Amino acid sequence: xxxxxxxxxxxxxxxxxxxxxxxxxxxxxxxxxxxxxxxxxxxxxxxxxxxxxxxxxxxxxxxxxxxxxxxxxxxxxxxxxxxxxxxxxxxxxxxxxxxxxxxxxxxxxxxxxxxxxxxxxxxxxxxxxxxxxxxxxxxxxxxxxxxxxxxxxxxxxxxxxxxxxxxxxxxxxxxxxxxxxxxxxxxxxxxxxxxxxxxxxxxxxxxxxxxxxxxxxxxxxxxxxxxxxxxxxxxxxxxxxxxxxxxxxxxxxxxxxxxxxxxxxxxxxxxxxxxxxxxxxxxxxxxxxxxxxxxxxxxxxxxxxxxxxxxxxxxxxxxxxxxxxxxxxxxxxxxxxxxxxxxxxxxxxxxxxxxxxxxxxxxxxxxxxxxxxxxxxxxxxxxxxxxxxxxxxxxxxxxxxxxxxxxxxx
Amino acid sequence: xxxxxxxxxxxxxxxxxxxxxxxxxxxxxxxxxxxxxxxxxxxxxxxxxxxxxxxxxxxxxxxxxxxxxxxxxxxxxxxxxxxxxxxxxxxxxxxxxxxxxxxxxxxxxxxxxxxxxxxxxxxxxxxxxxxxxxxxxxxxxxxxxxxxxxxxxxxxxxxxxxxxxxxxxxxxxxxxxxxxxxxxxxxxxxxxxxxxxxxxxxxxxxxxxxxxxxxxxxxxxxxxxxxxxxxxxxxxxxxxxxxxxxxxxxxxxxxxxxxxxxxxxxxxxxxxxxxxxxxxxxxxxxxxxxxxxxxxxxxxxxxxxxxxxxxxxxxxxxxxxxxxxxxxxxxxxxxxxxxxxxxxxxxxxxxxxxxxxxxxxxxxxxxxxxxxxxxxxxxxxxxxxxxxxxxxxxxxxxxxxxxxxxxxxxxxxxxxxxxxxxxxxxxxxxxxxxxxxxxxxxxxxxxxxxxxxxxxxxxxxxxxxxxxxxxxxxxx
Numbered sequence: 038x039x040x041x042x043x044x045x046x047x048x049x050x051x052x053x054x055x056x057x058x059x060x061x062x063x064x065x066x067x068x069x070x071x072x073x074x075x076x077x078x079x080x081x082x083x084x085x086x087x088x089x090x091x092x093x094x095x096x097x098x099x100x101x102x103x104x105x106x107x108x109x110x111x112x113x114x115x116x117x118x119x120x121x122x123x124x125x126x127x128x129x130x131x132x133x134x135x136x137x138x139x140x141x142x143x144x145x146x147x148x149x150x151x152x153x154x155x156x157x158x159x160x161x162x163x164x165x166x167x168x169x170x171x172x173x174x175x176x177x178x179x180x181x182x183x184x185x186x187x188x189x190x191x192x193x194x195x196x197x198x199x200x201x202x203x204x205x206x207x208x209x210x211x212x213x214x215x216x217x218x219x220x221x222x223x224x225x226x227x228x229x230x231x232x233x234x235x236x237x238x239x240x241x242x243x244x245x246x247x248x249x250x251x252x253x254x255x256x257x258x259x260x261x262x263x264x265x266x267x268x269x270x271x272x273x274x275x276x277x278x279x280x281x282x283x284x285x286x287x288x289x290x291x292x293x294x295x296x297x298x299x300x301x302x303x304x305x306x307x308x309x310x311x312x313x314x315x316x317x318x319x320x321x322x323x324x325x326x327x328x329x330x331x332x333x334x335x336x337x338x339x340x341x342x343x344x345x346x347x348x349x350x351x352x353x354x355x356x357x358x359x360x361x362x363x364x365x366x367x368x369x370x371x372x373x374x375x376x377x378x379x380x381x382x383x384x385x386x387x388x389x390x391x392x393x394x395x396x397x398x399x400x401x402x403x404x405x406x407x408x409x410x411x412x413x414x415x416x417x418x419x420x421x422x423x424x425x426x427x428x429x430x431x432x433x434x435x436x437x438x439x440x441x442x443x444x445x446x447x
Numbered sequence: 448x449x450x451x452x453x454x455x456x457x458x459x460x461x462x463x464x465x466x467x468x469x470x471x472x473x474x475x476x477x478x479x480x481x482x483x484x485x486x487x488x489x490x491x492x493x494x495x496x497x498x499x500x501x502x503x504x505x506x507x508x509x510x511x512x513x514x515x516x517x518x519x520x521x522x523x524x525x526x527x528x529x530x531x532x533x534x535x536x537x538x539x540x541x542x543x544x545x546x547x548x549x550x551x552x553x554x555x556x557x558x559x560x561x562x563x564x565x566x567x568x569x570x571x572x573x574x575x576x577x578x579x580x581x582x583x584x585x586x587x588x589x590x591x592x593x594x595x596x597x598x599x600x601x602x603x604x605x606x607x608x609x610x611x612x613x614x615x616x617x618x619x620x621x622x623x624x625x626x627x628x629x630x631x632x633x634x635x636x637x638x639x640x641x642x643x644x645x646x647x648x649x650x651x652x653x654x655x656x657x658x659x660x661x662x663x664x665x666x667x668x669x670x671x672x673x674x675x676x677x678x679x680x681x682x683x684x685x686x687x688x689x690x691x692x693x694x695x696x697x698x699x700x701x702x703x704x705x706x707x708x709x710x711x712x713x714x715x716x717x718x719x720x721x722x723x724x725x726x727x728x729x730x731x732x733x734x735x736x737x738x739x740x741x742x743x744x745x746x747x748x749x750x751x752x753x754x755x756x757x758x759x760x761x762x763x764x765x766x767x768x769x770x771x772x773x774x775x776x777x778x779x780x781x782x783x784x785x786x787x788x789x790x791x792x793x794x795x796x797x798x799x800x801x802x803x804x805x806x807x808x809x810x811x812x813x814x815x816x817x818x819x820x821x822x823x824x825x826x827x828x829x830x831x832x833x834x835x836x837x838x839x840x841x842x843x844x845x846x847x848x849x850x851x852x853x854x855x856x857x858x859x860x861x862x863x864x865x866x867x868x869x870x871x872x873x874x875x876x877x878x879x880x881x882x883x884x885x886x887x888x889x890x891x892x893x894x895x896x897x898x899x900x901x902x903x904x905x906x907x908x909x910x911x912x913x914x915x916x917x918x919x920x921x922x923x
Contacts, residue, residue: 048647133480136455137498141721192899200899203723219725220683221655254654256686282655284631290654352458354491358630415721420901430894441892445905 049288055356059366063293064342066368069096069315070103077329081307088298088308091342094317099378107321111385117158117316118380120178121150121373122395126402127173127183128347131190134406135351139414140190140204146171148314148346148364149279151372154178155319156245156275159327160213163242167215167228170205171277171345172247181212183405192421193413199429200421222248222255225274229261229336232270236333243271243330250297250340251282251290258300262338266304269335273326274306276338277313279345284358298340306336313343314369316376342369423447450499451520454486454508457493460720460772464488465513466521475503477524484510484521501525592794595781598749604774606748607637607713610755611675613784615645618673621759624651624660625677625714634679635715635774661687661712665695668710673759678714680722681730681768688733695764696739711758713767716744717808717859718896718907720772727896727903729860731807734766735837735869741790742836744768746811747778750834753788761790768836770809793840795847799827802917803847805870806857807833810908814857817913826921836866844870845877853920854886857913862890884920889913 052060072092075084094101101108109117128145135143146153153174160166166175176186188195190204198208208216215231218224228246235242248258253276265272276297280287290297301308307329311322319341326337344367348355380386413419427434427442454464468485471477477497484495505523508515515521601609615621622645627634629642629652642650653660657678664674678684684691695708718727735742741763745751751769758765780786796811797818806814811832818828829847833840848854854874856867867888874886892906917923 046648048651129480133496133498136496138456141458196899199897200902201724201895201897203721203726203898206723219723220686251655254656254659256656256658283634284627285652285655289652352491354493357492415900421897421899423902423905426892426894426897426902426905438893445892447905 049286049293051286051288051359053360053363055358055360057360059360059363061366061368064368066091067093069093070106072103072105074104074321074325077325077332078334079307081301081305084307084309085299085302088296088302088310088340091310091312092318092322093312093315094321095312095315095375095379099375099382101317101379105318105321107317107324109317109320111380111383113158114316114376114380114383115385117151117154117178117320118373118376119394119398120154120157120174121316121376122398123183123402124150124154124174124177125373126395126398127177127186130402130406131187132347132351134190134414138416139410140192141415142204142351143190144170144205144350145347146173148367148371149277149343150174151316151319151376152275152277152313152341152343155316156323158320159323160243160245163213164244165213165215165228165231165242166245166247167224167231168217168247169221169224169249169252169277170217170219171249171279173205173207176207176209176212176214179212181209181214183402184409185209187406187409188412191409191412191414193409194419194421195409195412196421199425201426201429221252222257225252225255226257226261226264228274229264229270229272232272232330232336233264233268236268236270241331243273243327245273245275247275247277249282250276250278250280250287250292251285253297253300254290262301262304262306265336266306269333271330271333272336273323273330274301274336274338276300276340277343278340279313279343281345281349281355281359283349283353284355286359296340298338301338306338308338308340310340310342312369313341314367314372314375316372317379343372344369346371449504449523449525450501452483452495452497452499452522452524453518454515454521455495456517457486457488457491460775461488461517462775463514463516466508466510466515467492469506469510471503473503473506477501477503486515497524499524592788592792595783595786597783598779598781600777601748601780602775602777603745603748603751603769604635604637604639606752606778606780607755607769607774608639608641610752610759611638612641612644614756614759615641615649618759620671621673621675622649622651623675623677624653624664626653626655626660626679628652628677633677635771637677637774657683657686658690661690662694664710665690665698665708668695668708668764669698669706673709673711675711675713675759678712680726680771681714681716682726682728684712684714684730691734691740691764691766692737696737699763700739707762708764709762710764711755711767712764713755713758713769715771715774716768717770718891718903721898721900721903722896723898724895729768729858729891730766731768731836731858731860731866732864734768735866739764740837741765742768743790743834744770744807744836745834746770746773746808746832748776748780749778749786750788750794750832752780753786754790754834756787757790760787765790768808773809773812788834791835791838791840793834793843794832795829795843796832797828797830799829799851801827801851802853802855802921803829803831803844803851804855804857804913804917805831805833805844805867807836807866808859810857810859813908813910813913817857817910817917820910820914821917824923826917826923828917833866833870839869839873841873841877845874848874848878849881852881852883853917854882855889855913855916855920856886857889857908859891859907862888862893865890884922887916887920889916 153172157178206217225246228244232244298308298310346364465487482494501524508521717729743754804814871886
């Protein structure tokens with residue numbers, strides 16, 4: 038009998054841990070403009086290379102280059118810049134509110150603003166996002182009232198979710214923002230179902246599913262791809278690869294073996310891998326996928342390559358598992374800085390105007406926070422109604438709940 | 448007048464932390480958003496950002512100080528105004544009218560949760576000491592449990608960690624897997640030090656898929672290893688419930704005895720604080736329903752250590768339902784190397800003659816508090832800590848009811864088909880003739896757990912509800 042070597046288990050380890058020098062050698066980054074732009078009706082097997090490259094538009098000089106340049110005018114670029122700045126200011130204000138005890142919990146999207154803010158530009162009224170907890174930019178980019186979002190975070194008397202849901206897990210049907218589930222990936226497959234329903238009923242609306250790279254390990258992710266492959270519903274399958282799932286680096290989710298965009302290949306779903314810190318590339322790729330969906334060509338998977346610059350949540354401390362300097366060393370830069378430089382390169386912007394806009398937005402966010410705090414915060418001021426706690430368990434309140442409510446005297 | 452900088456809370460359950468480092472010194476100018484200090488809890492290290500601006504005039508708590516209470520002043524700032532530090536940052540504040548609420552009131556409210564938690568711990572420990580003393584004196588209906596000799600105070604968190612470490616040293620087939628258990632040492636820091644001691648082959652960080660890693664662990668258990676599967680919260684085990692029920696629980700039976708599944712599924716169960724509907728459910732009823740599974744729910748540190756060790760050694764799948772709020776609580780725990788508790792045996796935490804209160808997990812704390820309050824009114828409640836949900840120690844419960852003739856059950860789970868229902872039915876079967884009043888169940892309201900603090904409080908059982916239930920069965 039042949040001699041057998043003892044087996045051993047492979048446990049992925051990140052390139053570097055706290056105290057080490059940031060190392061992103063695992064990421065191969067092509068020049069801006071280098072990746073081809075196929076027609077939207079391209080068969081999946083003809084664009085396998087696009088899942089192993091990175092679509093980029095903005096170069097180091099702030100110029101928009103290559104076939105994916107969407108040719109946005111200065112006003113559209115300014116709107117994107119404004120949405121990203123507003124998202125960042127909103128996050129900063131809410132992080133501070135948590136430290137002040139006004140809410141128990143918050144999750145910032147710092148560094149990833151271009152993904153949600155850029156994506157929303159490809160959607161139309163009636164389309165539906167199934168977001169995770171880091172896509173507040175989808176709401177902010179459509180000028181959804183900040184006060185409304187803050188009231189949810191503060192869980193006060195104006196909270197549209199009536200004090201029932203965790204902060205950040207917004208729900209705004211009319212904004213095409215499906216109620217966020219606290220459990221990972223459950224809604225990825227629901228988005229596919231929503232899109233199938235749109236196709237079944239002969240509607241024109243499309244859906245967008247959202248998941249982080251870590252959660253692609255969940256069974257629901259794979260089930261979603263099966264259905265998206267079989268029935269070709271109008272859905273965009275977004276995988277936000279921000280490199281870190283709390284302390285687990287992307288290798289724990291399988292990133293060492295293949296890109297997350299390449300997950301789509303086995304299912305025959307066209308797939309793109311895109312610079313998620315490049316607002317123009319995000320807009321262009323989202324529009325490409327949305328057009329495919331609207332033309333009944335089926336699902337597209339997009340991996341957004343970005344970096345979670347902040348903590349996972351207010352309960353997390355990233356310095357325990359990654360070098361503090363890693364964020365600054367991220368090779369795709371900061372999405373806001375990059376779009377600002379582009380606008381300056383277009384001759385439509387300046388550092389002074391940028392500083393002024395940022396100050397205006399910070400004032401706007403602060404004013405919204407003041408107003409929202411006036412309706413109550415976690416521990417102070419008006420509270421959600423106690424009687425309403427028993428409503429909405431069922432469509433109509435059963436007798437035993439009415440009795441429980443009466444026993445409590447609320 | 449100076450502004451006080453208060454010790455911040457990093458989570459709703461945090462009560463105190465260590466001030467590990469000052470990054471500013473007295474006399475330094477501080478801007479809003481500057482990192483001024485680092486604090487450390489048992490969960491994480493965090494940076495404290497300044498909310499107000501001004502000169503740091505005085506450091507009240509030197510670096511390295513442990514056990515600094517949330518909301519206690521840690522430094523003073525000469526802010527040039529009288530804005531309390533809990534308010535918004537100055538500079539921005541000047542544009543808006545002053546908040547009328549005095550700082551003391553604001554910080555008191557923030558600290559309320561923390562204080563309540565401390566009270567729970569204190570009452571529980573007093574009660575535990577009394578209960579144990581009385582049991583030794585022979586007042587309790589059931590036989591006193593084995594005397595394990597000397598004890599020392601440890602937290603439930605440490606007890607769970609010690610139990611795993613002891614069993615992993617004892618048996619090389621035992622290993623731990625789950626999300627964030629290795630490098631991060633557990634989302635709730637239960638696996639502290641285990642990666643260092645046992646290495647990445649036996650303390651394994653998994654991809655985010657409860658269904659996937661549970662199935663993998665069940666496979667490993669059937670191959671002869673003894674996995675401990677940690678769920679970040681038991682709510683996430685719902686993804687894996689098919690693996691737990693249809694494979695782990697039934698394969699010994701279905702394979703004609705060929706393939707057993709010696710495995711432990713553990714993690715925090717039930718409500719913590721401010722984690723809302725999808726993260727606050729009690730799974731005692733769900734898992735206790737299933738033949739082939741054993742279910743334990745530790746309350747004290749001794750429960751946690753003794754029951755988890757027994758669960759790891761058990762040849763069957765065992766569900767260990769922990770409680771996040773109890774993790775940081777300290778109880779006396781036997782130090783004996785061979786300390787272990789039998790699965791299926793309840794403990795009388797406090798002897799009494801007027802009413803039997805049956806509880807498990809954190810509800811034991813509430814029951815003990817209620818018993819203290821009732822004692823002042825002349826009602827002596829016997830409090831039974833179930834420890835084991837399945838098998839259920841019906842004998843101890845029935846013996847107690849035969850003495851007190853009255854039964855109240857307390858738990859945080861929903862009313863319908865809960866553990867109290869099972870306890871009451873078993874008492875009716877075994878001791879119907881001894882009952883002087885219909886049993887009463889005190890439990891969570893029949894609604895998904897809301898997030899808001901005021902609603903969450905209403906949704907959970909309260910001490911007045913327990914007292915009212917006792918008065919109902921004692922006709923007081």
